[in-house]
Amino acid sequence: AASSVVQLGGPVVVHHPRFEHGREAVEAATARSTINTVAGCTDKLAANYLSVATEDDGSCLYPGCTKPDASNYNSKANKDDESCVFDTQGCMDSLADNYAPKAESQPDPSPCVINGCQNSADANYQPKATYDDGKQCESYQVLGCTDSAAKNYRPDALPGNADAAACTYFGCADPDAFNYDSTATETSFEDCVPVNIGCFDSYAVNFPPPEGANTHDVSVCYFAGCTDSTAFNYNPKAQFPSTAYPCVPKVNGCTDSLAETYDPAANEDDASCVYKGCTDSSASNFDSKATIDSGDCSFWPPRLPPSPP
16 A cells, blocks of 8 residues: 655654554544543532533532521522521510510511410519410419428429428427437427437347337446456456456467467467578568578579688
8 A cells, every 4th residue: 555745834744554544543532532521510400500511520509598597598509699588577575485686676466475474453464475374473373381391391382482481390399309300390299209228239238228229328238258457358348257258368478370489378469579581681582570590591693602712
């Protein structure tokens, strides 16, 4: 096949039948690539929708009111178009349940919802009230004690109208009684329980106390034990000797079984214990209690014997 050379006032272009097919394929692929990468807004609901766009580039614009406190706020809008509408009307009565502190005007008829006494014959009649919750008029307010612990507690009494002085507390007002109640406002002597003394110490001979005893008094307790103050088991609370717990004489001596001078018969240590052990404080087995050296001190690292002369 013949080839031709064409001079176009620039580079020399060589046309050869063997290369024509490859050149056309490259041009077609380039054209397809250009067509498939058109970027723009692909959302038909957006203001800047681009019908030829093949790839969304996040540039879609949604005009609308972007202020959350406006009545026509649009959560999808990303471009404010100054269309926001603010409701400045509302109830301007601070006593109303639906009081709107930001309201600039109040429509007619009034939208205010006010709880109050609607009985015109009552002393606290509220002409602006739109409803009554049943607790506003003085004519049906219940006065009384609101303390549930009181004897004359009134569950229907309103807390705001409580009469604390009206509360009555019954109880034993006798300060000498076992169950004396300092909060009682009315005396009820029939409820008072007299004080019955008894011994509540389980180590006493006269424990348990007799039936009806309710107050412990150590002065009425009786204890048996060793009454010899020089004995090892002397009991200062004992008033009379006990055959079950006879006195044991004191035997002074060393009571530590680990000591060299341990006395198994001793029951009162007299600080006479002597301990045998390593007395060298630099040894690894130093015994701070030892008073007699045992000759078995060990050292680390081991000490070398003295060199021969």
